[in-house]
Amino acid sequence: MTLPPDQKLYEGKAKQVYATEAADEIIIHYKDDATAFNGVKKAQIADKGVINCKLSAFLMEKVAAAGVPTAFVRQVSPRDQLCKKVEIIPVELVVRNVVAGSLAKRLGIAEGQRLSRPLLEHFYKSDALNDPQINEECAVILGYARAWELQAMREYSLVVNDLLRAFWGDLGVDLVDFKLEFGRYKGAVVLADEITPDGSRLWERGTGRHLDKDVFRRDLGDLSDTYRELYQRVFGERL
Ligand SMILES: Nc1ncnc2c1ncn2[C@@H]1O[C@H](COP(=O)(O)OP(=O)(O)OP(=O)(O)O)[C@@H](O)[C@H]1O
Numbered sequence: 001m002t003l004p005p006d007q008k009l010y011e012g013k014a015k016q017v018y019a020t021e022a023a024d025e026i027i028i029h030y031k032d033d034a035t036a037f038n039g040v041k042k043a044q045i046a047d048k049g050v051i052n053c054k055l056s057a058f059l060m061e062k063v064a065a066a067g068v069p070t071a072f073v074r075q076v077s078p079r080d081q082l083c084k085k086v087e088i089i090p091v092e093l094v095v096r097n098v099v100a101g102s103l104a105k106r107l108g109i110a111e112g113q114r115l116s117r118p119l120l121e122h123f124y125k126s127d128a129l130n131d132p133q134i135n136e137e138c139a140v141i142l143g144y145a146r147a148w149e150l151q152a153m154r155e156y157s158l159v160v161n162d163l164l165r166a167f168w169g170d171l172g173v174d175l176v177d178f179k180l181e182f183g184r185y186k187g188a189v190v191l192a193d194e195i196t197p198d199g200s201r202l203w204e205r206g207t208g209r210h211l212d213k214d215v216f217r218r219d220l221g222d223l224s225d226t227y228r229e230l231y232q233r234v235f236g237e238r239l
């Protein structure tokens, strides 16, 4: 699908956002670019955009069927999705089931410890500040989100966690943690952005092998091969 460059609203590290004829709809175009450490490490990962676009579309439909409103409308080409244009709430929600990543680092604990219940963490969405962790009080007082919006985001995140844990579990994969973004659309809070292995930790059950972007961050192998393997697990066919 060729998208008109003059309609480009925003270009991020992994995706481009284009305007459409409808004022309240956008096209989200998934690129093959991978970045880590807030853009310091960069590479092109063959077919990552195609894999993430299809995976996210598939998972967003499941999430919507479970009662969580989403910005996703439909996939319109291998790398493009039609979505509702939302006002992104600058508070990212991280859901954790197992200790890993920044939680392990911050508290000096080993990765792999299972948490007794899901832990929700909030981060202020700011590339300039490297997405610092904040608490709900801070987010409300500084006006990043309203209390009721955060409440909805937390409830939706737990529903998504239950769904994704079961989904990946059935495929022999443990959902360690993942990040969600939400937005405002016609007065309601909706799940936006993406659900992909770029923003999730997925460990193969039994072996603990990483099936997510940590393969790239930590130089553990070929990310393109890893994402192709995930694709095959989910869709039952090779890309
Ligand atoms: N439905 C939507 N409506 C409006 N904006 C959206 C929607 N879904 C995602 N976005 C925004 O589009 C951008 C997607 O680009 P990408 O994921 O490449 O960004 P990024 O490099 O991760 O940077 P950042 O998220 O910090 O802007 C993000 O800013 C995301 O918040």
Ligand SMILES: [Mg+2]
Binding pocket: 012, 014
């Ligand atoms: Mg992003």
